[in-house]
Amino acid sequence: xxxxxxxxxxxxxxxxxxxxxxxxxxxxxxxxxxxxxxxxxxxxxxxxxxxxxxxxxxxxxxxxxxxxxxxxxxxxxxxxxxxxxxxxxxxxxxxxxxxxxxxxxxxxxxxxxxxxxxxxxxxxxxxxxxxxxxxxxxxxxxxxxxxxxxxxxxxxxxxxxxxxxx
Amino acid sequence: xxxxxxxxxxxxxxxxxxxxxxxxxxxxxxxxxxxxxxxxxxxxxxxxxxxxxxxxxxxxxxxxxxxxxxxxxxxxxxxxxxxxxxxxxxxxxxxxxxxxxxxxxxxxxxxxxxxxxxxxxxxxxxxxxxxxxxxxxxxxxxxxxxxxxxxxxxx
Numbered sequence: 001x002x003x004x005x006x007x008x009x010x011x012x013x014x015x016x017x018x019x020x021x022x023x024x025x026x027x028x029x030x031x032x033x034x035x036x037x038x039x040x041x042x043x044x045x046x047x048x049x050x051x052x053x054x055x056x057x058x059x060x061x062x063x064x065x066x067x068x069x070x071x072x073x074x075x076x077x078x079x080x081x082x083x084x085x086x087x088x089x090x091x092x093x094x095x096x097x098x099x100x101x102x103x104x105x106x107x108x109x110x111x112x113x114x115x116x117x118x119x120x121x122x123x124x125x126x127x128x129x130x131x132x133x134x135x136x137x138x139x140x141x142x143x144x145x146x147x148x149x150x151x152x153x154x155x156x157x158x159x160x161x162x163x164x165x166x
Numbered sequence: 167x168x169x170x171x172x173x174x175x176x177x178x179x180x181x182x183x184x185x186x187x188x189x190x191x192x193x194x195x196x197x198x199x200x201x202x203x204x205x206x207x208x209x210x211x212x213x214x215x216x217x218x219x220x221x222x223x224x225x226x227x228x229x230x231x232x233x234x235x236x237x238x239x240x241x242x243x244x245x246x247x248x249x250x251x252x253x254x255x256x257x258x259x260x261x262x263x264x265x266x267x268x269x270x271x272x273x274x275x276x277x278x279x280x281x282x283x284x285x286x287x288x289x290x291x292x293x294x295x296x297x298x299x300x301x302x303x304x305x306x307x308x309x310x311x312x313x314x315x316x317x318x319x320x321x
Binding site: 023024025026027028029030031032033034035036037038075078163165 | 193194195196198199200201202203204205206207208209211222223224242245247253255295297299301303304305306307308309310311312313314315316317318319320
């Protein structure tokens with residue numbers, strides 16, 4: 001083998017070694033997320049009209065002691081949407097007692113006198129308080145007929161709460 | 167004899183020009199984390215690789231003109247949170263992209279779960295990554311994180 005050939009073979013060998021060494025670099029990034037506090041909603045107090053007389057309209061204001069109340073707990077100051085399902089009648093068997101003119105109020109703490117008015121017949125966008133709480137009060141009006149059948153009438157009010165992500 | 171010497175000289179020149187150029191230091195740099203932001207328990211959240219603000223981004227430089235490179239991700243399956251809590255994170259076959267121009271709108275899509283070979287025509291480029299997290303309905307509140315590694319191999 002000539003010197004030139006040997007040199008060529010040696011250089012090819014060196015090239016092979018150089019090519020097989022990994023020319024690689026790595027970098028890291030981080031995936032991050034902040035999980036919010038799950039929402040809890042509690043029906044804390046029933047909306048109670050008490051004694052109602054046939055033919056006499058009776059209202060309970062959201063500021064009244066017998067107003068309905070929900071309590072919400074979740075992520076501090078997070079934005080939420082409140083959606084209400086409101087009955088149009090209270091029932092006693094087959095007997096209906098019309099209910100309507102729904103009114104509402106909200107406040108970050110359980111301080112009924114400080115509530116801000118809301119309209120429960122449409123979705124309400126609001127924020128939880130600094131402590132992650134929100135209290136909602138409901139009032140309405142029942143309209144008994146003159147010949148309204150006597151008895152105890154009941155209905156269900158549902159409030160759904162969801163985060164908006166804001 | 168003359169032919170042998172000429173052959174030896176030509177071989178020497180060819181070997182020198184074929185020598186590989188190593189990547190300079192800091193040639194692969196993570197420039198933006200993959201950020202899901204606020205996540206609601208029970209609600210999956212997705213970040214697209216085309217999201218300029220939230221997608222993960224890694225910049226490659228110094229690879230040399232017309233350089234073929236292979237990109238390989240090491241991806242987590244869980245993010246770690248408070249008190250040992252974990253949250254699933256996943257990546258699908260279109261969650262990664264690479265742009266030799268370095269612009270988010272010109273990226274070529276690839277599957278981050280498999281090595282991908284591409285050409286960095288100008289010796290540089292940017293890799294983009296999206297993904298999704300799947301918090302449980304009772305997911306513990308707090309900050310979660312996971313490490314993503316991109317390895318760039320010169321071919």
